[in-house]
Amino acid sequence: KAGVTQTPRYLIKTRGQQVTLSCSPISGHRSVSWYQQTPGQGLQFLFEYFSETQRNKGNFPGRFSGRQFSNSRSEMNVSTLELGDSALYLCASSPPEGTGGLETQYFGPGTRLLVL
Amino acid sequence: AQRVTQPEKLLSVFKGAPVELKCNYSYSGSPELFWYVQYSRQRLQLLLRHISRESIKGFTADLNKGETSFHLKKPFAQEEDSAMYYCALSGRGTDKLIFGTGTRLQVFP
Numbered sequence: 001k002a003g004v005t006q007t008p009r010y011l012i013k014t015r016g017q018q019v020t021l022s023c024s025p026i027s028g029h030r031s032v033s034w035y036q037q038t039p040g041q042g043l044q045f046l047f048e049y050f051s052e053t054q055r056n057k058g059n060f061p062g063r064f065s066g067r068q069f070s071n072s073r074s075e076m077n078v079s080t081l082e083l084g085d086s087a088l089y090l091c092a093s094s095p096p097e098g099t100g101g102l103e104t105q106y107f108g109p110g111t112r113l114l115v116l
Numbered sequence: 117a118q119r120v121t122q123p124e125k126l127l128s129v130f131k132g133a134p135v136e137l138k139c140n141y142s143y144s145g146s147p148e149l150f151w152y153v154q155y156s157r158q159r160l161q162l163l164l165r166h167i168s169r170e171s172i173k174g175f176t177a178d179l180n181k182g183e184t185s186f187h188l189k190k191p192f193a194q195e196e197d198s199a200m201y202y203c204a205l206s207g208r209g210t211d212k213l214i215f216g217t218g219t220r221l222q223v224f225p
Contacts (some may be wrong), residue, residue, distance in 0.1 A: 031211050033212065034216075035213075042218060043160075043202065044215075044217060045212050045214065047209055056210050056211075090160065092160075092211070100133060104165070104211075105159065106161075107160040108159065
């Protein structure tokens with residue numbers, strides 16, 4: 001099976017712009033989570049989607065939003081970008097409950113966003 | 117408050133030495149505990165989870181509910197174990213992971 005894919009891999013934006021990141025989960029996975037990774041804050045949970053519904057949300061401002069499509073692909077959007085939004089954004093997908101075995105979350109390679 | 121604490125940012129050992137990466141957690145309820153590893157230029161990947169009670173690549177971790185700890189141990193470190201290790205927890209019914217700040221393990225020859 002192909003792994004979790006994220007596009008684009010690298011992105012440079014300027015303050016005030018908006019950005020959309022995409023995540024394609026492993027085939028058959030219906031749960032997608034997003035994380036922000038920075039040197040200062042580490043890995044922080046953004047949101048989690050399951051069957052097109054947001055199941056959980058982290059402590060991020062409303063500028064950060066996401067959605068999930070019927071094919072389980074997910075996008076996250078950041079509006080009015082700030083310098084502090086520069087980070088690696090990771091997406092992870094999970095198989096249906098009870099089928100995951102040892103590996104229950106698979107991470108993508110991430111999208112590295114630089115805000116100038 | 118839900119929190120994962122990894123007190124060491126960096127742990128350096130020589131090949132063949134025992135390794136213990138510390139992890140303490142705070143959670144109201146019964147969390148699931150995980151160790152994730154990120155090798156250089158590779159994706160974050162699951163190393164082990166407490167409910168499976170397995171040994172992966174020689175690593176083990178025991179959940180101590182009394183001390184709210186989930187330390188990762190290996191009796192004899194190998195150079196290929198050099199990586200960033202993250203302890204994480206999750207609640208029931210959600211895939212949301214709360215990560216610690218990570219510990220970089222350096223194994224010298």
